[in-house]
Amino acid sequence: xxxxxxxxxxxxxxxxxxIAGQPVEWVSWQDAVxxxxxxxxxxxxxxxxxxxxxxxxxxxxxxxxMTIHSIIACDxxxxxxxxxxxxxxxxxxxxxxxxMCLYCGKPFADFDLTRDHVLPVSKGGADHWENVVAAxxxxxxxxxxxxxxxxxxxxxxxxxxxxxxxxxxxxxSGRILGDQMQxxxxxxxxxxxxxxxxxxxxxxx
Numbered sequence: 107x108x109x110x111x112x113x114x115x116x117x118x119x120x121x122x123x124x125i126a127g128q129p130v131e132w133v134s135w136q137d138a139v140x141x142x143x144x145x146x147x148x149x150x151x152x153x154x155x156x157x158x159x160x161x162x163x164x165x166x167x168x169x170x171x172m173t174i175h176s177i178i179a180c181d182x183x184x185x186x187x188x189x190x191x192x193x194x195x196x197x198x199x200x201x202x203x204x205x206m207c208l209y210c211g212k213p214f215a216d217f218d219l220t221r222d223h224v225l226p227v228s229k230g231g232a233d234h235w236e237n238v239v240a241a242x243x244x245x246x247x248x249x250x251x252x253x254x255x256x257x258x259x260x261x262x263x264x265x266x267x268x269x270x271x272x273x274x275x276x277x278x279s280g281r282i283l284g285d286q287m288q289x290x291x292x293x294x295x296x297x298x299x300x301x302x303x304x305x306x307x308x309x310x311x
Contacts (some may be wrong), residue, residue, distance in 0.1 A: 109156055118155065119171040119278060121286045123179040126189065129271050129290060130180075138174050146182070150175035161168055176283050192273035194235055196221055201276040203240035204299060208262045209249070214242050222264065226251040235267040266297040275300060 119132040122141075125148055139158055142145050156174040159225070192198075199221055206213050209222075222241035225231030228251045239261065241249070249257050268276060271293040275282060284292075287304070294301040 116281055118176065118281055118283050118286075120155075120174065121177045121274070121289065123151075123177065124184050125179060125181050127179060128184070129274050129293070132274065135174060139172060140255060141178065141180055142172055142174065146180045147178045148181045149179045151177035151179070151289060155243040155283070160266075162168045174253065176286055176309045177289055187270060191235070192240070192270055192271060194287075195277075196234065197279070198268070198273060198276045199235075199238060201279050202266075202268055204303065206240065206262075207242040207267060207290070208265075209241055209244050209245040209259050211262050212242065214240075218242060220246045220248065222246045224254065226253070229253070236265050239263075239265050263299065264297075266295070268298065269293070269295045269301065272298050272300055 114234060120135060120138040122130050122133050122138075125132050135156055135158070152175060155171045157174040158174060159169050167224055169301045196219075197216065200216055201220050204213075205215070205219065207219065219240045220240050220243055222245070223231045223233065224237050224239060227233065231237050245259070249259055256258065271290045272295060275290045275294075277285060279284075291301055
């Protein structure tokens with residue numbers, strides 16, 4: 107049975123693909139309705155998600171309805187993603203690292219984590235996915251601006267750049283649907299820790 111808006115505490119976002127089937131972005135259900143109404147939705151994936159009721163027809167007085175899928179592919183120009191680096195943000199970084207300090211290995215909530223530069227900025231380190239890890243405040247303070255060899259700390263996992271599919275999964279934490287995660291995970295990068303968690307059957311971030 108199709109759900110309606112009132113059935114959700116947090117309304118899921120819709121995963122938009124380009125016409126080639128590549129993930130592009132998350133859109134709200136309102137934006138998805140506009141895409142359907144403008145006949146820009148070329149095809150869909152999975153089962154219908156929402157039933158949206160509209161206005162009354164002037165011809166017969168019946169209420170119009172629109173069925174929204176959780177994954178929609180839209181017509182338009184396909185932009186190459188070669189060489190694309192997704193934006194770096196703390197929430198996405200913390201999800202990438204499983205909300206765990208990569209020095210002590212303990213789990214933390216977002217507000218207890220910080221962004222640590224493996225090679226400190228003061229020593230030429232860049233603010234880039236491959237040079238930053240999630241670290242608890244205690245470990246970050248202990249490391250300070252020192253190199254790992256100078257403070258007897260070791261990384262529990264190497265930092266990496268998530269591809270766009272994994273990035274979309276990371277930034278939609280807590281609202282991603284099963285069919286959306288299944289679709290995205292097919293194109294996660296080989297280094298993806300999120301993919302490793304899914305293969306082990308662990309809870310998604």
